[in-house]
Amino acid sequence: xxxxxxxxxxxxxxxxxxxxxxxxxxxxxxxxxxxxxxxxxxxxxxxxxxxxxxxxxxxxxxxxxxxxxxxxxxxxxxxxxxxxxxxxxxxxxxxxxxxxxxxxxxxxxxxxxxxxxxxxxxxxxxxxxxxxxxxxxxxxxxxxxxxxxxxxxxxxxxxxxxxxxxxxxxxxxxxxxxxxxxxxxxxxxxxxxxxxxxxxxxxxxxxxxxxxxxxxxxxxxxx
Numbered sequence: 565x566x567x568x569x570x571x572x573x574x575x576x577x578x579x580x581x582x583x584x585x586x587x588x589x590x591x592x593x594x595x596x597x598x599x600x601x602x603x604x605x606x607x608x609x610x611x612x613x614x615x616x617x618x619x620x621x622x623x624x625x626x627x628x629x630x631x632x633x634x635x636x637x638x639x640x641x642x643x644x645x646x647x648x649x650x651x652x653x654x655x656x657x658x659x660x661x662x663x664x665x666x667x668x669x670x671x672x673x674x675x676x677x678x679x680x681x682x683x684x685x686x687x688x689x690x691x692x693x694x695x696x697x698x699x700x701x702x703x704x705x706x707x708x709x710x711x712x713x714x715x716x717x718x719x720x721x722x723x724x725x726x727x728x729x730x731x732x733x734x735x736x737x738x739x740x741x742x743x744x745x746x747x748x749x750x751x752x753x754x755x756x757x758x759x760x761x762x763x764x765x766x767x768x769x770x771x772x773x774x775x776x777x778x779x780x781x782x783x784x785x786x787x
C-alpha cells in the first residue's frame with residue numbers, strides 16, 4: 565500500500581465541518597483574501613466572528629466598502645481576530661491594490677503566477693495567505709501549509725527540512741491536484757482533533773504505524 569493510499573484511507577474518514585472554516589463563509593476573491601487575513605495567527609472561530617462583525621458594519625466586503633469605512637470601525641469589528649490594527653492596515657492596503665488593478669474581475673483574469681505576485685506584493689500578505697486565496701479563486705497548483713499541516717508533516721517524518729516549500733511540495737507530490745482543497749481541509753481537521761499540538765491522540769491515530777513521532781514515543785516509553 566502506497567503512502568497516499570494509507571493517508572487517503574485514514575483521512576477519507578475525517579469529517580470536515582465546512583462552516584468551521586472562515587473561507588467557507590465568503591464567495592468573492594476580495595472577501596476570500598480578507599477572511600484569510602483575519603485568520604492569521606488565530607482560530608477560524610475568532611476569524612468568523614470578526615468577519616461577521618465586518619459584514620454587519622459595512623455590508624458586502626468589497627474594496628470600495630473597505631475604503632469608504634473608517635479605520636476605527638474596521639478595528640472595532642475585527643478585534644476578535646487579534647492583531648487587529650495590523651490586520652486593518654493590511655486589509656486597507658489590499659483594498660487599494662484591488663482598486664488600482666480594476667477590481668476583482670481583473671484579479672480573476674490574472675494567471676496564477678501573476679496573481680500570486682500581486683498578492684504577495686501587498687504588505688502583510690505572505691505566501692501561505694496567497695496560496696489559500698489562489699487555491700480557491702484560481703484552482704492553482706498550490707498546497708498551503710498552516711500550523712496544523714506543518715505539525716502533521718514533521719511528526720510523520722516525511723520531509724528533511726521544515727520549510728514551507730518542501731512541506732507544500734511533499735503534499736503536492738502525493739495528493740491528486742483536484743483533491744488539494746478537500747485534503748487541505750481534512751489535514752487541518754485532523755490536526756485539530758487528533759494530531760494536536762499538545763497531547764496528540766496517538767492511540768486513536770490512523771497514521772501511527774507510519775508516524776516517526778509515534779514510533780519514537782513508543783520506543784522511549786519501552787526503554
